Amino acid sequence: MKKIMAVNAGSSSLKFKLVAMPEEKYIAEGIFERIGSKDAVFKICLVLENGEKKELKKETMAIKNHAQAVSILLEDLVNLNIVKELNEITGVGHRIVHGGEYFDKSALVDEEVLEKIESLCDLAPLHNPAHLIGIRAFMAVLPDTPSVVVFDTAFHQTMESVAYMYALPYAWYEKYRVRKYGFHGTSHDYVSKRAAVLHKKDVKDLKIVTLHLGNGASLCAVKNGKCVDTSMGLTPLGGIPMGTRSGDIDPAVVEFISTKEKLTAKEIVNILNKGSGYLGISGISNDSRDMEAGIKRGDARCRLALDLQYKRIADFIGSYYVYMGGIDIIVFTAGIGENSKRCRRKIMERLAVLGVKINTEANENSEGETLISANDSNIAVYVIPTNEEIMIARDTMTLINN
Ligand code: ADP
Numbered sequence: 340m341k342k343i344m345a346v347n348a349g350s351s352s353l354k355f356k357l358v359a360m361p362e363e364k365y366i367a368e369g370i371f372e373r374i375g376s377k378d379a380v381f382k383i384c385l386v387l388e389n390g391e392k393k394e395l396k397k398e399t400m401a402i403k404n405h406a407q408a409v410s411i412l413l414e415d416l417v418n419l420n421i422v423k424e425l426n427e428i429t430g431v432g433h434r435i436v437h438g439g440e441y442f443d444k445s446a447l448v449d450e451e452v453l454e455k456i457e458s459l460c461d462l463a464p465l466h467n468p469a470h471l472i473g474i475r476a477f478m479a480v481l482p483d484t485p486s487v488v489v490f491d492t493a494f495h496q497t498m499e500s501v502a503y504m505y506a507l508p509y510a511w512y513e514k515y516r517v518r519k520y521g522f523h524g525t526s527h528d529y530v531s532k533r534a535a536v537l538h539k540k541d542v543k544d545l546k547i548v549t550l551h552l553g554n555g556a557s558l559c560a561v562k563n564g565k566c567v568d569t570s571m572g573l574t575p576l577g578g579i580p581m582g583t584r585s586g587d588i589d590p591a592v593v594e595f596i597s598t599k600e601k602l603t604a605k606e607i608v609n610i611l612n613k614g615s616g617y618l619g620i621s622g623i624s625n626d627s628r629d630m631e632a633g634i635k636r637g638d639a640r641c642r643l644a645l646d647l648q649y650k651r652i653a654d655f656i657g658s659y660y661v662y663m664g665g666i667d668i669i670v671f672t673a674g675i676g677e678n679s680k681r682c683r684r685k686i687m688e689r690l691a692v693l694g695v696k697i698n699t700e701a702n703e704n705s706e707g708e709t710l711i712s713a714n715d716s717n718i719a720v721y722v723i724p725t726n727e728e729i730m731i732a733r734d735t736m737t738l739i740n741n
Contacts, residue, residue: 342366342427343735345728347434348473350465351375353408357421357428358732365728367421368392371408377401381408383415395419405469409476431477431486432735434525434727435470436575437463438490440516445493445734448474448486456488462520462573487735494524497565502662505572519577521569523551523673526725527559528566530672533723535564537708538668546663548656551725552682553673554582554625558652560659568662570655576612579651580644582625585615586651620644627675627682649682653689660693666718669695671711672725683711683722693718 340359347354356368369383379402384392396415402408416422432445439459446452453471460467474486495503503519504512511517527549534549535542542564549559557578560568570578572587580586593607602610610619618625621644623633633641660666669690670676671683680702687697694717702711705722712720 341429341736342422343732344428344431344477345434345731345735346431346473346477347727348405348469348476350469353405353412353473355412356728356732357416358728360732360736363729363732365390367395367416369412371402371412374402374405374408379408381411383412383419383421385419385421395421404476405472406476406479409473409480413480425481426483428481428484430735430739431481431484432731433470433474433477433486433488434491434731435488436466436491436522437520438488438492438496439520440496440518442488442490442493443496445487445489445738447738448478448488452488462516485739487731487738489525489731489734491522491524492520494528495519495521495559495566495569498567498569502568517573519569519572521557521559521566522571522575523555523557523559524566524569525727525730526551526672527557527561527569529726529730530670530723531559531561531564533708534668534670534721537710537721537723538719540667545667546665547668547670548659548666549670549672550652550676550686551673552652552671552676552679555584556581556648556673556675558655558659560663562663568659576608579655580620580648581616582627583613583616583618585611585619586648617644617648620647627679631679631681645682645685649685649689652686656690657693666693669718669720671720671722677722677724680705683720687712687720690718695720 343358343360345356345358351374353371357366359366365386367385371379371381373379378399380399382397384394386392413425435456437459439462441455456467456471478486530549531547532542534547535545547561551557555575558570559566576584578586593604596607617630621630621641623629630641630645675682683702684697687695696713696716698711698713701709705711707724709722711722
């Protein structure tokens with residue numbers, strides 16, 4: 340059995356899962372939050388045979404930086420008897436948000452790879468610098484353990500220029516690589532492949548649309564196993580409205596509001612990222628559960644917040660239907676896609692024109708991987724829990740073995 344550490348480092352957080360391979364079973368998982376503060380929180384759980392989690396430690400402590408967090412984590416893995424020795428960890432796989440045009444697949448980390456990720460910090464200023472800190476922190480403490488990087492953008496690199504280019508001056512693409520990249524690729528890749536397995540067909544013979552609906556949300560059109568289009572853009576701000584992000588808007592809004600409210604472009608983009616979507620429309624929250632509760636109280640703005648998102652999702656699905664020449668399967672995944680029956684029902688109702696028919700009972704009671712469309716539906720609709728860490732562990736194993 341090999342043990343792979345799957346890591347997702349954010350600017351002040353670090354999430355990890357220790358995965359047994361090739362069994363693909365979780366051994367332990369945890370999170371550091373508020374790294375860089377006196378009251379950082381470290382939590383680590385053991386994952387039991389039945390999948391339940393047993394909390395081994397939850398502590399508030401001062402943690403200066405990611406390197407210190409990684410040292411604490413590795414010490415505790417031994418102290419808490421999760422591993423006997425650190426050399427049992429055969430590889431560390433890191434999730435990286437932006438791989439630009441450099442990476443169409445995962446890569447073994449070396450100096451050149453790190454330089455490329457560094458050069459993409461402009462495109463993902465909140466994420467890539469944090470990932471680099473995470474990678475270097477593990478390399479410092481485990482210098483002999485290979486690291487692998489797995490990119491959110493890589494799966495989308497198969498799009499053709501007609502799907503990824505913006506109709507902007509071509510020089511902006513030549514000089515700055517301004518184009519659509521797409522994100523959540525690891526999730527779209529995983530659930531599209533699972534859908535083919537559940538549907539008992541080769542993914543190469545299918546047209547699939549995957550809906551990753553979490554706090555961040557994106558859609559992906561997967562034809563014959565390859566991404567042909569996706570909703571997010573140069574950054575994760577594009578596409579459909581989300582918890583706090585606007586999704587696509589008329590770009591002229593930026594100058595208009597800049598004049599009216601005396602704000603800079605940077606300040607406005609910050610509001611498009613953090614103060615829009617569910618939060619902006621409802622004025623209450625970025626959480627879909629709060630929107631659903633608001634609707635029950637008769638709050639029209641909560642209803643509008645969800646309706647705006649569902650309409651845009653249906654619009655994208657319609658456009659993918661045309662672009663791919665049909666759709667065989669639609670998949671719901673991530674926090675909202677996996678949990679909100681109302682969201683799934685409302686979107687499926689909008690798709691009735693494409694011959695989508697819901698199996699109401701299956702939708703209401705779905706647990707884990709579930710077919711929620713009726714037998715005579717033109718398009719099969721599944722709920723499939725996403726599993727990005729398993730994809731990270733798989734790629735890490737493959738690259739290390741090579
Ligand atoms: P991210 O990883 O992008 O932060 P998640 O995939 O965890 O997000 O999804 C978070 C979203 O999932 C939140 O909007 C939350 O309200 C929603 N969610 C979680 N559970 C439920 C539920 N039972 N019903 C409706 N929405 C849910």
